[in-house]
Each structure stands twice: as structure tokens, then as C-alpha cells.
Amino acid sequence: MRLHEFQAKRLLGDYGLPIPRGAVALTPDEAEAVARDLGANRIAVKAQIQAGERLGAGGIKIVSGPAMAKNAAQEMFGRRIVTAQTEEDGETVRRVYVEEGISIARSLHLALLVDWSVGGLVAVASPDGGEGIEERARRGDFRQERVALPLAGPADKAEVAAFFGRVGLEGPIVEAACDIVEGLRKAFVELDATLIEINPLAVTTQGELVALDVKMTLDDNALFRHPDLASLRDEAEADRIKLSAHRDQLNFVQLDGDIGLVSNGAGLGLATLDMVKAAGGKPANFMDIRTTARSLDIAHGFALLLDNPKIRTLLINVHGGGMQSCDTIAEGLGVALRRSGRKLPIVIRLAGQNAEFARNRLANFGCAVIEAADMGAAAERAVQVAATGRA
Amino acid sequence: MAILLDRDTRVAVQGMTGWAGTHHTTQMMEYGTNVVGGVRPGKGGRSHLNLPVYDNVAAIRAETGANASIVFVPPSTAASAMIEAIEAEMPLVVTVTERVPTLDMVRVKDALKGSKTRLVGANSQGVLAPGVCKLGVMATGSERAGSIGIVSRSASLTSEVVAQVSAVGLGQSTTVGVGGDAIHGMSMRDCVELFLADPDTKGVVLIGEIGGSQEQEVAELLEETRTTKPVVALVVGTHAPRERRMGHAGALTFGFKGDAASKIAAFEKAGVRVAPSAHLVGRTIAEAMARAN
Numbered sequence: 079m080r081l082h083e084f085q086a087k088r089l090l091g092d093y094g095l096p097i098p099r100g101a102v103a104l105t106p107d108e109a110e111a112v113a114r115d116l117g118a119n120r121i122a123v124k125a126q127i128q129a130g131e132r133l134g135a136g137g138i139k140i141v142s143g144p145a146m147a148k149n150a151a152q153e154m155f156g157r158r159i160v161t162a163q164t165e166e167d168g169e170t171v172r173r174v175y176v177e178e179g180i181s182i183a184r185s186l187h188l189a190l191l192v193d194w195s196v197g198g199l200v201a202v203a204s205p206d207g208g209e210g211i212e213e214r215a216r217r218g219d220f221r222q223e224r225v226a227l228p229l230a231g232p233a234d235k236a237e238v239a240a241f242f243g244r245v246g247l248e249g250p251i252v253e254a255a256c257d258i259v260e261g262l263r264k265a266f267v268e269l270d271a272t273l274i275e276i277n278p279l280a281v282t283t284q285g286e287l288v289a290l291d292v293k294m295t296l297d298d299n300a301l302f303r304h305p306d307l308a309s310l311r312d313e314a315e316a317d318r319i320k321l322s323a324h325r326d327q328l329n330f331v332q333l334d335g336d337i338g339l340v341s342n343g344a345g346l347g348l349a350t351l352d353m354v355k356a357a358g359g360k361p362a363n364f365m366d367i368r369t370t371a372r373s374l375d376i377a378h379g380f381a382l383l384l385d386n387p388k389i390r391t392l393l394i395n396v397h398g399g400g401m402q403s404c405d406t407i408a409e410g411l412g413v414a415l416r417r418s419g420r421k422l423p424i425v426i427r428l429a430g431q432n433a434e435f436a437r438n439r440l441a442n443f444g445c446a447v448i449e450a451a452d453m454g455a456a457a458e459r460a461v462q463v464a465a466t467g468r469a
Numbered sequence: 470m471a472i473l474l475d476r477d478t479r480v481a482v483q484g485m486t487g488w489a490g491t492h493h494t495t496q497m498m499e500y501g502t503n504v505v506g507g508v509r510p511g512k513g514g515r516s517h518l519n520l521p522v523y524d525n526v527a528a529i530r531a532e533t534g535a536n537a538s539i540v541f542v543p544p545s546t547a548a549s550a551m552i553e554a555i556e557a558e559m560p561l562v563v564t565v566t567e568r569v570p571t572l573d574m575v576r577v578k579d580a581l582k583g584s585k586t587r588l589v590g591a592n593s594q595g596v597l598a599p600g601v602c603k604l605g606v607m608a609t610g611s612e613r614a615g616s617i618g619i620v621s622r623s624a625s626l627t628s629e630v631v632a633q634v635s636a637v638g639l640g641q642s643t644t645v646g647v648g649g650d651a652i653h654g655m656s657m658r659d660c661v662e663l664f665l666a667d668p669d670t671k672g673v674v675l676i677g678e679i680g681g682s683q684e685q686e687v688a689e690l691l692e693e694t695r696t697t698k699p700v701v702a703l704v705v706g707t708h709a710p711r712e713r714r715m716g717h718a719g720a721l722t723f724g725f726k727g728d729a730a731s732k733i734a735a736f737e738k739a740g741v742r743v744a745p746s747a748h749l750v751g752r753t754i755a756e757a758m759a760r761a762n
Contacts, residue, residue: 399608
């Protein structure tokens with residue numbers, strides 16, 4: 079679960095992370111009021127979208143005074159901001175965060191994350207923080223240091239201090255940096271995070287460390303340990319479709335084509351997407367039914383597709399396995415079609431566990447489907463149906 | 470023969486008495502797997518499916534000589550079940566449980582260091598040696614005993630590829646699902662090493678997907694070993710929608726290896742034949758095997 083900047087700052091402030099004074103605003107007037115309360119000469123107005131690289135995309139404005147803060151917020155609300163980290167159509171701004179401006183002497187990059195290849199927690203840092211960091215990395219103009227951190231018990235302070243030494247910090251600020259890492263390590267473990275990233279971690283002109291932007295993700299699979307944090311999702315995820323798909327045991331990504339895709343398993347779903355694209359088709363979505371989904375969850379998933387007027391045909395590619403068999407998915411389809419009443423051509427490929435039973439279920443529901451012998455043929459048929467509008 | 474499994478594999482089922490444990494234990498026994506009993510804390514001494522139930526892994530290992538376990542324990546306690554099996558020196562552990570918290574898997578990885586256990590999963594469909602032993606939850610019927618080793622990150626695509634490999638007249642020595650999660654036990658590379666050393670595996674099929682760098686690790690291994698066994702790979706996700714990313718840390722720390730094109734390039738450089746589409750994997754391995762003979 080991705081958190082917004084304001085949520086991450088709220089959580090990590092409690093773990094001793096130094097952050098600028100600020101507050102969330104839901105309207106331009108609120109932004110003006112927050113700016114007035116801050117009383118600072120320079121004010122940062124920051125769009126709360128869950129992606130970085132906001133500055134270049136107009137998602138961060140540095141202004142002076144409450145009136146300008148109000149104007150900056152006015153321009154952001156309701157806009158869709160597209161950056162290298164959003165989906166292609168960007169993300170709508172529904173909140174802004176208003177905080178005091180900071181005079182930066184140096185920008186560092188600091189992150190805690192799990193290294194997949196070794197399966198351990200690490201902290202990484204770079205002296206070259208700030209915007210455009212990935213571009214510099216791709217050019218090879220980027221240096222990064224790392225240190226392994228334990229899950230249990232505090233990190234070895236001398237190791238962390240040496241790590242910051244390699245990043246170029248010296249003097250009393252190293253002590254503060256070590257405290258920050260220890261606070262973040264504790265937060266990472268206690269909150270079951272999967273990423274905490276601070277970019278930039280600013281050294282101010284007064285020689286203090288301040289976290290200007292924070293990105294944080296929590297482990298969806300560990301939310302059962304954190305019922306208090308689970309409620310942050312509704313605040314963070316404004317997308318109704320994603321929210322309902324999540325509840326219904328589906329992985330769902332909306333695209334803008336006209337072929338609705340349904341598969342069981344992410345791998346088969348990605349393969350189907352690749353085949354449709356290779357055949358010249360335009361997928362309307364990616365949808366993967368998890369093994370834990372029941373037929374009514376699946377029916378909700380189909381409803382998301384049947385409610386989309388752009389979709390001209392469905393392509394259902396199922397290879398039933400031991401955990402999710404074909405008939406459960408057939409039942410989900412049957413229920414969704416009856417509820418919706420919409421008629422459209424459906425291309426289906428059924429193989430593996432209970433494929434024959436699934437055919438009977440579909441017949442009993444009165445579902446007319448075009449069955450393809452293998453998934454290559456199914457993809458081509460669906461592309462043809464979408465192009466001609468005829469089954 | 471097979472990798473990881475043989476006719477002497479004696480299976481303990483951790484979490485046997487739950488719905489999934491009951492269902493899949495029955496299925497495994499119907500396939501011919503030698504299940505020697507189950508583990509369920511607090512239910513030791515009872516019997517379930519006519520099999521003895523023990524309170525812990527150490528007990529079932531001592532009393533039955535179990536040398537493999539399969540874990541169906543729910544996500545909240547799956548890590549402690551795995552760590553218990555590791556501490557009992559169970560040689561092979563397969564974890565089917567999905568959605569195990571990431572940091573719990575970090576704790577499991579710590580327990581694996583220097584241990585005598587090979588872990589497959591979590592979030593794995595398991596290991597299947599056709600005609601020999603099924604230690605997993607995969608549907609059976611389209612597999613057949615043969616000479617192709619299959620290692621996969623995706624359960625649904627494994628079913629598909631097993632059917633294709635059987636359909637072209639080849640069969641499988643063993644299929645292994647390494648699990649769909651970021652942090653897991655055996656890697657694809659670990660499995661390929663075993664397949665290359667196994668005299669009964671004559672060719673290998675890899676089923677990879679976007680994310681992580683496991684495919685590149687296999688490519689490096691193949692460049693080092695210069696094996697003569699034909700290796701075919703499928704990489705799915707070329708046209709995956711651009712993922713909404715959070716920050717830069719992943720790419721900056723682990724490089725820009727996650728996309729399909731990088732993986733395909735690494736495979737081709739290592740002499741791996743890459744299947745042009747998911748429905749052509751069977752044909753691709755058949756051609757590669759014919760050319761090798």
C-alpha cells in the first residue's frame with residue numbers, strides 16, 4: 079500500500095524523522111490558512127499524488143505568502159499530473175500539502191528497502207539526491223553506498239556512521255544521520271514497510287538534516303498486523319475501481335483499449351496481454367484472478383469490465399490449476415452476465431482443471447461463447463472480433 | 470529420475486487439518502505421494518485422513534523419518550512453521566501459502582543461512598516429478614514422465630507449459646515453481662544448477678516474467694557453465710502496463726533489470742532460445758531438442 083507524502087511524514091515524524099512544519103489542505107482557502115499559520119517567508123505547495131518527479135510536472139510550487147499559496151493550490155486541485163512514475167494518464171490532485179520552505183545547502187538520497195536477491199533489509203544513500211536522480215544514474219553519473227540493517231535490535235552505529243562517511247557527511251551531523259536511520263529502521267520493522275525513501279534528505283544552510291520528501295509503502299500482506307494502518311488505504315486510494323478490485327481478490331489495471339482481458343494467475347495474464355498486443359489488439363485492462371477468489375468475487379471482476387462501455391469483446395484465458403479451477407470462473411462469468419444483461423461477444427479458452435465442467439456451467443447459464451482451441455488462437459480471434467464487431 | 474524428489478520422499482504436511490491441507494493431502498496421496506503424517510500444534514496424537522498427527526515438526530521427523538514437508542499454514546503463522554521445519558533440519562520444505570509478509574520472509578531467509586534445508590516458495594505451486602511424487606497443489610493429468618526440467622515463477626503458466634511440452638511428445642523430469650513472491654527460498658538459478666547436474670534432465674524450460682533479476686542470474690550461470698543441454702525461456706510482460714512506481718530506490722539500488730527486454734537480451738546473449746509467444750513454448754523446446762540430437 080502506497081502512502082501519500084503527508085501520511086508518511088505523519089507516521090515517521092513519530093519515529094524522530096525531522097520534517098518541515100506543514101499541514102494538508104483540501105481546498106485553496108485551507109491552503110491559504112495553513113500558509114498563514116506557518117508564517118514562513120517561503121512556502122512549498124505540494125500536490126499529494128503517489129509518485130515522484132513532481133517538481134518538473136508542476137506538482138510542487140515554491141511561493142511567498144498565503145495569497146500565492148492559495149493561487150498555487152487553486153491551479154493544482156483537480157489537475158491530472160503526469161510524471162515518469164505515474165501511470166500514463168497521470169494522477170488527479172485531491173489534496174495539497176503546504177509546508178515551510180527550507181534553504182538547502184546539499185541534497186542527499188536515503189532509502190531503506192528489502193534487497194530481493196539476498197532477502198535482507200538495507201539502507202542505501204547517495205550524495206547526489208534531488209530531482210532527476212534516475213537520469214543521472216542512467217548516465218552513470220551516480221554513486222550509491224549501502225549498509226545492511228538487522229530486523230531485530232539496533233543497527234551497529236559505527237557501521238552506519240562509516241556508511242554516511244562514504245556519502246560525504248562529517249562532523250556532528252553524522253550523529254543526527256545515524257539517529258535518523260535507526261528511527262527509520264524501527265519504523266520499517268514495526269510498521270511492516272516495504273520502502274521508505276527520502277529524497278531529498280536536505281542539509282540546510284544552518285547545517286541541519288531535514289526530510290523534504292518522503293515516499294513510503296506498507297506491505298499489504300502484513301496489514302492484518304496493523305488494523306490501524308489499513309484504514310489509510312481509503313484515504314490513499316482514490317480510485318474506486320482499484321479499491322473494489324482489491325477487496326474482490328483481483329489484480330486490476332485499467333487500460334484504454336477495447337478488449338477486456340481475464341486470466342487466472344498473473345503470469346498467464348501477462349502472457350495474454352503480450353499475445354493480444356502481438357496480434358494487433360488493444361487491451362482494455364489487465365485482470366488477474368487470485369487463487370483465493372470465490373465465484374462472487376470473480377463476478378464483481380467481470381462486472382468492472384461489463385460496466386466499461388469501451389469494451390467490445392471479452393477474452394477469457396483460463397488454465398485451471400489445483401487452486402483455481404475453470405468452473406469457478408465460469409460461474410463468476412455467468413452470474414455477472416445475468417446481473418448486467420449486457421450482450422457482447424466473448425472469446426474463451428478453457429484448459430486444465432474442470433474445463434469440461436466449466437463448459438456445462440456456461441451452457442446452463444445460457445452464456446454464448448466462442449471457444450478457441452489454444453491461447454494463441456483465442457487472442458487472434460478476440461482481436462478480430464473487436465476489429466469487426468462481429469462474432 | 471528427478472531433482473528434489475524421489476521414490477523415498479516421505480512427506481509431512483504442516484497444517485494438514487485445515488481445508489486446504491485436507492484437500493491437497495488427499496490429492497497428493499491419490500497421485501501416489503508417500504504422505505507419512507501431519508503437523509498441527511495442539512492436535513498431536515489424533516489422526517486425520519487415517520494419518521497420524523503430531524504437535525511439531527521435530528516429532529514427526531523423529532518418528533516417521535519424514536524428509537520433506539509442505540506448508541499450508543495461514544500467512545500469519547507461515548513463517549514460524551517454516552522456521553520450525555528449518556530448525557528440525559527438514560531437508561526439503563515447500564510452502565504453498567500465499568501472501569506471507571515480506572519481513573517474515575526476511576526472517577525465514579535468516580533462518581535458512583547455514584541450515585540443512587532447501588526451501589521452495591512461499592507462494593509456490595510446489596514440485597512435481599511425473600509418475601514419482603507430487604509435492605504441491607498443481608492440477609495433474611497433462612504431465613508425463615520425461616526429460617525436460619521446468620522452472621517457473623508462475624503457477625498458471627506452468628500448467629500451460631507442462632501441457633504444451635507433453636503435447637509435443639516430450640515429458641518432464643521435474644517441474645518446480647519457485648514462488649511468485651519477491652523474497653523466496655530456492656531461486657531459478659538454484660533450480661537450473663540442479664537440472665544441469667541431473668543426468669535424466671536433457672533440456673530445461675524457464676518461465677520468467679517482469680520484475681527482479683532472477684532471469685539474469687540464470688543467464689550468468691549458463692554463460693559460466695556453457696552447458697550443452699538445450700535451454701528455452703519464456704519471458705512474459707513485454708506489453709505490461711507501465712507500473713505506477715513509488716520513488717527511485719528500487720531502480721537505483723538494483724539496476725534497471727526488471728523489464729522483459731533486458732531479460733530477453735540476457736537470455737539471448739547466454740545462448741538461450743527465447744520462445745516468441747507463450748503458446749509456442751512446446752514447439753520451441755521440441756525444435757531445440759531435435760537440433761541437439
